[in-house]
Each structure stands twice: as C-alpha cells, then as structure tokens.
Amino acid sequence: MLLKSVRKSLYFPILVLILIFLFPLFTSAKRDQLNVLLITIDTLRADYLGCYGNRVIETPFIDKLAxxxxxxxxxxxHNVVTLxxxxNILTGTYPLYHGVRDNSGFRLDEKVVVLSEILKGKNYRTAAFIGAFPLDDRFGLNQGFELYDDFYGDTSHVNEFAEVERSAEKVIFRAQDWIEKNKEELWFCWIHLYDPHYPYNPPQRFKDKYPxxxxxxxxxxxxxSVGHLIKFMKKSDIxxxxxxxxxxxxxxxxxxxxxxxxxxxAYNETLHIPLIFYQEQLFSRPKIIHHLARHIDIVPTVLDVLSINTPKHVQGVSLVPLIKNPQKWKEQDSYFESMTPTLTRNWAPLDGIISGNYKYIDLPLEELYNLELDFQEEKNLxxxxxxxxxxxxxxxxxVKKSSSNPEMEKKKRVTEDPETMRKLRSLGYVSGSAQKPSKK
Ligand SMILES: [Zn+2]
Structure with missing residues (x-):
C-alpha cells in the first residue's frame, strides 16, 4: 500500500535515482578470495583499441572487457621500453627506486619486492607466461613466481626470431593449462603477449584484413587471442x-x-597506455575514468581490492577511491623517462612529468605541451x-629526489654476454646503427 502510494507519487523517480546512486560499486564479491590475472600486451598503443576511440581496427574482446x-x-x-x-607495473615503484633503466645492463635486485612475492606470501599460487626475451628470467622479474614460463623454443614467427619470442596463442595455451590445474586454489597469473612488437608479422588472416x-x-x-582466454575463463566461471x-x-x-x-x-604515442580493470561483481557498472592513472598505481590498487596492506615503499596509490568517487580524487603527477638513448648513445638524459593538463619534458631544449588541447604534442609551449x-x-x-633509492643508484651496470646482446639486437634493441632522429 505504502509502496503503491510512493510509486504513484512524484518522489518515486527520485527515490530510484537515490538507490542507484547509493548502490555500491564494490558489491558482494569476496575480495580476499579473488584470483588476479594481469595481461600485459607489449607495444600496444592505446588509440589502436576501439575502447580508446579507434574506429578502424576491430578489438571486440578488449573493448567488451573495458x-x-x-x-x-x-x-x-613511466618508461618506453619493456623491462x-x-x-614499474609489477612493483608499484618508479625506475628511480628499483634502478632498472633499460632493457640491457640491468638486473632487478632481489631486495625489490614484486607483486608475486606479496601474493605468494598470502598463499597464492603464482605463475608468469612470457612472450619474449626482454623479460627472460635472467633479468630478475621472476621473483615470487613458482612458475616463470619463458620458453620461446617453438615460435610461429619467422625463423630468425626463433628463441626470442612466441605467439599470443602459444603463451595463452600454456597459461590456460596452468589456470585449469590451479582453479581450486587462489592464484596470481601474469600473461605477457608480445605480438604487436616489431617486426609486424600477424597470421595471414589478419594480414588479409589489414593489408x-x-x-x-x-x-x-x-x-x-585475449578473446579465447576470456571465453575459457567464462566457460568455467573462473x-x-x-x-x-x-x-x-x-x-x-x-x-x-x-x-x-x-x-x-616519450611522446604519447609510446607513453599513453591502455589500462582496464575488470571484475564482474566488484565493478558492477561500466565506468570511464578521465583522471590520470599510472602504471605504479596497479600494485596498490590490486592489493586494496584484495584487502591486503600495501608495503610502505610502494610509490603508487590505490585507484579504488578514484573508481568509487572521481569527484573527490586528488590528482596525481606522473614521472617518466627514456634512458636508452643516454645509456647507449650518450644523448642527454630525457625525463619529465605530467601534471594536470601539462606535460613537461626536461631536455637541453625544454618541451611543454597542453595535453587537454594538444594530446599529439605538436605545439611546444x-x-x-x-x-x-x-x-x-x-x-x-x-619527484626525482623523493623517489630515488641511493642503494640501487650505486649498483654497477651488468656487462651482457654476446648471446644476450644478439637476442636483444634481434628484437631491435641495443642497436648502434639507428639514426639520430631530429628533436623539436
Ligand atoms: Zn615492450
């Protein structure tokens, strides 16, 4: 009776709106019993995805996830090379802290804590499935992974790249097998897919589609390939x-x-990256966030979702409060750098900061862009x-002063053996022959 009268009244639509508004984004999922699946797609430009505005290339599965x-x-x-x-993604810290500034010459120190180590300590099974050599276990990112599957022996790519990379479907096939075997336990799985990295050599049907x-x-x-993985996860309710x-x-x-x-x-073609969080029950409605988010925020966000305390040294912040209430969010600044040219060609070090609408690049000839008006960075202000x-x-x-870690700064660079150099070179890294592009 009461409901009927309310329904008839003018207040009913307002009541419905209030209920929708109050319905928590974080609903009934048991946060401390969630598995974690991290998918990193190497060299994937955000604006090549439909969900980031691309109208030509078909990416229906990632779009659906978004x-x-x-x-x-x-x-x-924060960096424009793989390692x-x-x-940064897996430790929640800037390169200034963990000390790894390039693909060659550096090893991740055992003292630096990787997300896999934190989750392993909470009884998660942990595994990584790696698509290519720059993340080989010799570089030290295997810490905390019970299984670090970096076997590239069988590749569908051209022969000269054998042993340095493997296709997405091969990586995913092995990951699915591991997930299936561990589905009764809590697990953390990291899948690294390397295919968009040069050389561009997709299977024939995709060459035909995008000649x-x-x-x-x-x-x-x-x-x-991500679509196959999601279908597998949905089929078994994982x-x-x-x-x-x-x-x-x-x-x-x-x-x-x-x-x-x-x-x-470090222009936005390489620095701007896609970032999507998906959990059917936690994030109960689609949401697009326009505030700045960073790679170093991933670890604290994951830990926050799982109700695990974030270690003090982590330099990112949880994005959960931002997802819940963007209006109350305190905007963060983002540090970035590109040190490969300095380390391999003696160019001036390149670093900078994104703060509010502005992006500042600190070079002998400084650069400043208003990203709100000029995301393509065509007009240096x-x-x-x-x-x-x-x-x-x-x-x-x-930021540089407060984020740096003197212990890692003091560490000597590693001299890579000829085999490591050959493999990195075959993927286009540590090349000494590239021409110096002109700078603005
Ligand atoms: Zn990469």
Missing part, C-alpha cells in the same frame, strides 16, 4: 572470482615525431609559458 569494467582514459607508463616498464597496416593486424590478432587487469608496457610511435618504433622519445616550465621543473626535481 565496457564491463573500468577504463582509464588517461593512463601513462623497466614491466618492473596496409600489419601493426593493426597484430593488435587485432592479439585481441582475438572470471567470476578473478580480478583482471589489462595494460601495455608502452605504445609504438609508427612514424610520429620521426620515431619508427619506441625507446627513444616552452618558450611562451616559462612560468609553467619553471614550476614543472621544480616539481620534477622534487
């Missing part, structure tokens, strides 16, 4: 008790700013906005 989860529109990496970037753009073909192929995080380590320039691939500059440049330079120096 639609049903939480998509961070403005997410950034340091993955260490002008084999990179797009690699992205679409990788999406289809997705219901799993938190899925999908990101990339960096993008690909594809000729923008006169850079062919990645690893030299450094000469006309000297006050902002000054302010951001101070902020950058402050």
């Amino acid at each position: 639609r049903e989860g939480v998509l961070f529109k403005r997410a950034f990496a 340091p970037s993955h260490i 002008q753009d084999y990179y797009a073909g690699e992205v679409a192929y990788t999406d289809s 997705d219901k008790k799993t938190l899925i995080i999908l990101t990339s380590d960096h993008g690909e320039s594809l000729g923008a700013h006169l850079e062919k691939t990645h690893g030299i500059f 450094a000469s006309t906005e000297s006050l902002i440049v000054k302010k951001l330079n101070v902020k950058l120096e402050r």
